[in-house]
Amino acid sequence: MATVEAAGVSKSYNGRTVLAKLDLAMTDGELICLLGPSGCGKTTLLRIIAGFVTPDAGRVLVAGTDVTALPASARRMGMVFQSYSLFPNMTARDNVRFGPRVGKVPLAEQHKRADRLLEMVGLASHAGKYPHQLSGGQQQRVALARALAVQPQVLLLDEPLSALDAKVRAQLRDEIRRIQRETGVTTVLVTHDQEEALSISDRVAVMNEGRLLQVATPSQIYREPADGFVARFIGAAAVLPGVTEDGKVRVGQIVLHAEAARQHAAGKQVDLFLRPEHVRLEQLNGHMPPDGVAADVGDTTFFGSLTRMRLTLADGQIIWADLPSEQAEQFKPGSRVLARWDAESPRVIPRG
Helix, strand or coil, rough: CCEEEEEEEEEECEEEEEEEEEEEEEECCCCEEEEEECCCCCHHHHHHHCCCCCCCCCEEEEEEECCCCCCCEEEEEEEECCCCCCCCCCCCCHHHHHHHHHHCCHHHHHHHHHHHHHHHHCCCCCCCCCCCCCHHHHHHHHHHHHHHHHCCCCCECCCCCCCHHHHHHHHHHHHHHHHEEEEECCEEEEECCCCHHHHHHCCEEEEEEEEEEEEECCHHHHCCCCHHHHHCCCCCEEEEEEEEEECEEEEEEEEEEEEEHCCCCCEEEEEEEEEEHHCEEEEEECCCCCEEEEEEEEEEEEECCCCEEEECCCHCEEEEEEEHHHCCCCCCCEEEEHHHHHHCCCCEEECC
16 A cells, blocks of 8 residues: 655647646545546546656656656566456466466465455355356456556556446445455556546546646535536536526526525636536416526426436526426426526536
8 A cells, every 4th residue: 555646747748738737635545537528638647646648748756755766566566457458278266276376376376366356346156167168247246356466556458347337337346345445555547537536536637638626525525616617527517608687696697596696706706516406396377486497397307206407597597407207207308497506506606
């Protein structure tokens, strides 16, 4: 286990900046997810930490020691790739004991580690099978066990679940979290899947265009996004451009209730950020309360117990409401309804 720090790390390819003086510190035993769209630099950062890529500037420190100049083989890090990268001519047990064997660990200890780790990932009964005899999820479990077999200070996971189907992905995600907690190894996981990041990590580092926009716990990232990009990228939300008034935000010709607007001077250009679970719907009976706004019901998406409803406000602004499916049946597409929310629910983020 070890702390990991990327300090002032920069990297460019062919004149294009991939990472721009990035600083990120990970605590001992933490699982942190690097989350962002394709091309944001998260895999480059992971490969710099691993030692596969040399930064143009900055340092990588592990347990306080500068390892920037060390090759990957000298960093005591385990790596799991999206493509599994198992040796096809080796059994699961031999794949797992490969690292200890290269490290000249005694044979009895190699087998002991391999058997213990295969049991930990639920594959003790598959130890003698070859990769082609295992499912994709089983192969990724073997890859995880193999990475842990070298007893790494740091475990690095590069989109390890993206090649799996949804059900297996969810199961293995939970397994990774369980095993990480059991071993206590400091872990960095790269993903573009926000659900995966929010469900598995101690902290999430949201990246875009080579920069860290916010590093915080999953609940903080979800409830208190640092800017409009994070608000749009994490979860479903309406992000409406407007101007602050006294406890409200004027969006086009309509005024929306938002207590957070009081934190900003009147006339401030802001984005109003509203989650669909905060929106309530009522039948429109002609009376318009001060904390409500008229909306036209559009498309609905059924998620079983929950239905998401697309609502169009005046001037064409779009918000969403998540309602229990039985309740949602009261509001038919094409009807006009009253949308309301608690004044404390919306977040108000300064623009620019």
